[in-house]
Amino acid sequence: MSELDPVIHAQARLRVVAALSALPEGDQLAFPRLQEILGMTAGNLSVHLRKLEDAGYVEVTKTFSGRTPTTLVCLSRRGRLAFEEYTAAVRALLPPPST
Amino acid sequence: MTPIDEDPPPPSPAESLRMIAEQREAAERQLSPDPLVYHGPWGVAWLVGFGVMFLRHGPGGTVLVAMPAWLPLAVLFTLLIGAAIVSGVLAGRTSRHVRGRSSVQGAMYGFSWFVSFAGMGLTLQRFDDGLSPPNVGLLWATVAVGLTGALHMAGGAVWQDRLLFGLGVWLTLVxxxxxxxxxxxxxLVISLAGGAVMLLLGLVLRRRPAGRPNE
Structure with a gap:
């Protein structure tokens, strides 16, 4: 049995990845909106995003909207794939349905 | 498996899947427009607007309920403008802080409503003098409803939303x-089979868990 990806198999990061996976491919979400959806503190979310970015699962783009700096976040292709693999692996660990 | 930090792993595989489902649903609900706010105002505008129109300008010129002749059109227009404003605000709120492909799609789609209805307004006036007043009214209504049906089908195609596409087909048919x-x-047909149906659609979708068909 393969091991579960430790980057995703952690409660807070799993929620971050799951929320970002709901975003259609090609879209990016601004940091405050992601924070609002997850109900996490900015500091906590930053820490987890950094770890996901280091793993290559999340792309973080810093840009400007007018004069305000904005941080845009999305799952990378690799992150999407890792999430799909994680979901499949977890599903395989479920006890078979009793008949 | 060794955790990489103090973020604890989910207690069980079942719990992992439950967290994924819950978080995805919450994100989808917040990132897609509330179906009742999306369809409701248009449903009410059509139900009431075309309903009043039927009561004042009935078949064969029958007046079912006495009221000034200009009133139905004023009611319909006011409600339609209200619905357009609600839709615009809703679109703005939903796409807040989202960048990329879907915000471009949304902006173009919204603009296509504005452009096509402005085009309709500018062209149909040309026929006002050649038709009897009841037929002038029918011409405007039939083109407006037909355009709405076509744009809903296009919206269904853009977001791969079968219900929106189906609504477009249905409106075209009725x-x-x-x-x-x-x-x-x-x-009468547009008030009930159009307006009431849109309102019902919004209510039914509101009760279902949110879900984007184009994951």
Whole structure:
């Protein structure tokens, strides 16, 4: 049995990845909106995003909207794939349905 | 498996899947427009607007409820403008802080409503002098409803939303039926089979868990 990806198999990061996976491919979400959806503190979310970015699962783009700096976040292709693999692996660990 | 930090792993595989489902649903609900706010105002505008139109300008010019002749059109227009404002605000709120492909799609789609209806307004006036007043009314209504049906089908194609596409097909169909029945009846058909159906659709979708077909 393969091991579960430790980057995703952690409660807070799993929620971050799951929320970002709901975003259609090609879209990016601004940091405050992601924070609002997850109900996490900015500091906590930053820490987890950094770890996901280091793993290559999340792309973080810093840009400007007018004069305000904005941080845009999305799952990378690799992150999407890792999430799909994680979901499949977890599903395989479920006890078979009793008949 | 060794955790990489103090973020604890989910207690069980079942719990992992439950967290994924819950978080995805919450994100989808917040990132897609509330179906009742999306369809409701248009449903009410059509139900009431075309309903009042039918009561004042009924089949064969029958006046079912006495009221000034200009009132139905004023009611319909006011409600339609209200619905357009609600839709615009809703679109703005939903796409807040989202960048990329879907915000471009949304902006173009919204703009296509504005452009096509402005085009309709600018062209149909040309025919006002050649038709009897009931037929002028029917012409405007039938083109407006037909355009709405077509734009809903296009929206369904853009977001791969079968219900929105189906609504477009349905509106096109009832528009054909109503137009075949003639002035007066068209208003009744559009009020009930168009307006009431949109309102119901919004209510039914509101009760279902959110879900984007184009994951």
């Amino acid at each position: 528009n054909v039926v109503g137009t075949a029945l003639g002035p007066g009846w068209h208003s």
